[in-house]
Amino acid sequence: MLNERTGVPPHDCEECPIRHRAVCARCESDELEQLDGIKYYRKYEAGQTVIWSGDRMDFVGSVVSGIASLTQTMEDGRTQMVGLLLPSDFVGRPGRATAAYDVVATTDIVMCCFRKAPFEEMMVRTPHIAQRLLEMTLDELDAAREWMLVLGRKTAREKIASLLSIIARRDASVNARPDKSEIVFDLPLTREAMADYLGLTLETVSRQISALRKDGVIALEGKRHVTVPDMTRLLEEAGDDADGGVFA
Amino acid sequence: MLNERTGVPPHDCEECPIRHRAVCARCESDELEQLDGIKYYRKYEAGQTVIWSGDRMDFVGSVVSGIASLTQTMEDGRTQMVGLLLPSDFVGRPGRATAAYDVVATTDIVMCCFRKAPFEEMMVRTPHIAQRLLEMTLDELDAAREWMLVLGRKTAREKIASLLSIIARRDASVNARPDKSEIVFDLPLTREAMADYLGLTLETVSRQISALRKDGVIALEGKRHVTVPDMTRLLEEAGDDADGGVFA
DNA sequence: CGCTTATTTGACGTTCCTCAATATCCGTGG
DNA sequence: CCACGGATATTGAGGAACGTCAAATAAGCG
Numbered sequence: 001m002l003n004e005r006t007g008v009p010p011h012d013c014e015e016c017p018i019r020h021r022a023v024c025a026r027c028e029s030d031e032l033e034q035l036d037g038i039k040y041y042r043k044y045e046a047g048q049t050v051i052w053s054g055d056r057m058d059f060v061g062s063v064v065s066g067i068a069s070l071t072q073t074m075e076d077g078r079t080q081m082v083g084l085l086l087p088s089d090f091v092g093r094p095g096r097a098t099a100a101y102d103v104v105a106t107t108d109i110v111m112c113c114f115r116k117a118p119f120e121e122m123m124v125r126t127p128h129i130a131q132r133l134l135e136m137t138l139d140e141l142d143a144a145r146e147w148m149l150v151l152g153r154k155t156a157r158e159k160i161a162s163l164l165s166i167i168a169r170r171d172a173s174v175n176a177r178p179d180k181s182e183i184v185f186d187l188p189l190t191r192e193a194m195a196d197y198l199g200l201t202l203e204t205v206s207r208q209i210s211a212l213r214k215d216g217v218i219a220l221e222g223k224r225h226v227t228v229p230d231m232t233r234l235l236e237e238a239g240d241d242a243d244g245g246v247f248a
Numbered sequence: 249m250l251n252e253r254t255g256v257p258p259h260d261c262e263e264c265p266i267r268h269r270a271v272c273a274r275c276e277s278d279e280l281e282q283l284d285g286i287k288y289y290r291k292y293e294a295g296q297t298v299i300w301s302g303d304r305m306d307f308v309g310s311v312v313s314g315i316a317s318l319t320q321t322m323e324d325g326r327t328q329m330v331g332l333l334l335p336s337d338f339v340g341r342p343g344r345a346t347a348a349y350d351v352v353a354t355t356d357i358v359m360c361c362f363r364k365a366p367f368e369e370m371m372v373r374t375p376h377i378a379q380r381l382l383e384m385t386l387d388e389l390d391a392a393r394e395w396m397l398v399l400g401r402k403t404a405r406e407k408i409a410s411l412l413s414i415i416a417r418r419d420a421s422v423n424a425r426p427d428k429s430e431i432v433f434d435l436p437l438t439r440e441a442m443a444d445y446l447g448l449t450l451e452t453v454s455r456q457i458s459a460l461r462k463d464g465v466i467a468l469e470g471k472r473h474v475t476v477p478d479m480t481r482l483l484e485e486a487g488d489d490a491d492g493g494v495f496a
Numbered sequence: 497c498g499c500t501t502a503t504t505t506g507a508c509g510t511t512c513c514t515c516a517a518t519a520t521c522c523g524t525g526g
Numbered sequence: 527c528c529a530c531g532g533a534t535a536t537t538g539a540g541g542a543a544c545g546t547c548a549a550a551t552a553a554g555c556g
């Protein structure tokens with residue numbers, strides 16, 4: 001039976017798809033029970049804004065399914081995506097009253113939200129949560145720094161190849177195909193969202209994707225379905241070491 | 249008396265200039281004593297590399313004085329600075345064996361180092377350290393995201409103005425001059441380091457600084473000594489909201 | 497004072513952006 | 527099932543911003 005208000009079925013934490021990767025990953029069952037008491041699910045449709053920058057935050061939470069983006073906007077409308085929130089990623093900053101960024105659902109998403117005050121209280125008492133949050137924050141910091149190199153020093157073509165590599169790598173861990181060297185995935189982002197992520201215009205994104213297709217680095221079916229015949233080649237195009245990581 | 253090996257005078261933590269901002273900020277005196285047992289000071293000269301990316305890390309630590317930079321380099325030599333380490337900033341990642349970035353002393357620096365294994369052990373037992381580290385990491389993540397907007401969406405002129413604003417803001421908290429609206433500081437970075445921070449070439453950095461000088465946004469004495477007659481103007485040039493923060 | 501390094505400036509080329517037109521996709525209703 | 531309309535994506539032409547290469551100037555240091 002669905003929860004009428006949120007349209008989301010209540011979950012048992014033990015069966016939660018992000019149980020072992022989210023902020024609650026290290027929690028014992030008694031700790032999960034406590035979290036259960038302050039949690040609720042919310043669903044957002046693709047395109048919906050979850051949080052506006054500057055708004056008061058009364059919750060923090062985890063992305064359970066779907067993809068959301070974290071963006072900053074300048075007064076004149078220029079926008080830069082500063083984070084891509086995948087399942088298990090954490091939203092909100094304990095100890096901060098207002099949101100620093102816009103959070104927008106890129107696909108339909110489900111979030112597991114915790115009321116902020118009780119969550120913060122619990123963090124003080126529960127090292128398992130604070131430890132995991134530190135670990136996740138350090139990972140995000142690494143990802144942000146990786147992205148600074150992409151934004152600051154890579155060409156448009158390399159930027160696109162970098163983004164495709166990241167998406168491919170993520171999907172590979174889910175849709176692993178040991179039999180094929182070929183990688184296949186759907187782009188979860190519009191050309192405009194890709195442009196906002198990469199610090200480009202959507203026209204440049206489109207042109208570079210066309211160029212990569214023409215050069216045989218990728219193949220497209222429709223606008224969103226991508227095939228990578230040779231991952232090593234894509235990584236070379238991204239300007240990265242062709243080794244290391246999942247595809248080594 | 250100086251320590252012969254490191255050339256650094258031993259400090260009492262209570263008198264440490266970064267006592268209340270570094271990773272040890274929340275520690276009680278008994279905790280400081282424990283830290284004291286695993287700490288040592290090291291000094292590096294401007295230009296010296298503190299850590300090479302990929303190297304084994306046997307310590308973590310705090311910058312006590314001076315400025316260091318965190319950089320990433322691509323195979324073909326393109327480099328991007330991904331962090332500027334100011335006094336009290338933390339170096340190294342607990343739980344990681346090798347360095348992810350190059351750390352280079354931009355000015356002469358003194359570091360307070362902790363042997364890694366005992367520090368990690370202590371973190372588990374000492375919530376005060378883990379809490380403070382989480383807070384600092386969240387701040388760094390915010391700074392990194394701020395910088396992603398600069399790298400991805402700002403023009404060369406705005407980038408320079410942004411960097412000057414940040415340095416000015418930092419110095420303002422130290423050399424506050426309530427009597428003057430004028431802000432004066434020394435650039436701690438070469439043109440090349442500025443370029444690496446901003447994702448520009450050093451020629452473009454030089455040209456934009458000249459342009460800002462010609463337009464009266466800043467004044468220069470020598471190459472490094474900067475005067476900002478009107479901070480609001482500089483913030484406008486940076487593309488930021490002219491209000492909020494220290495200079496509101 | 498001469499040497500080395502940092503910085504500025506100039507001329508020119510390339511990349512990416514802007515503006516504009518066209519094409520494609522996808523959901524909706526006939 | 528197909529036609530229509532709005533959103534999304536592609537493609538083209540021209541321009542602006544920034545990078546590259548090269549030379550001149552200034553600054554710091556012995």
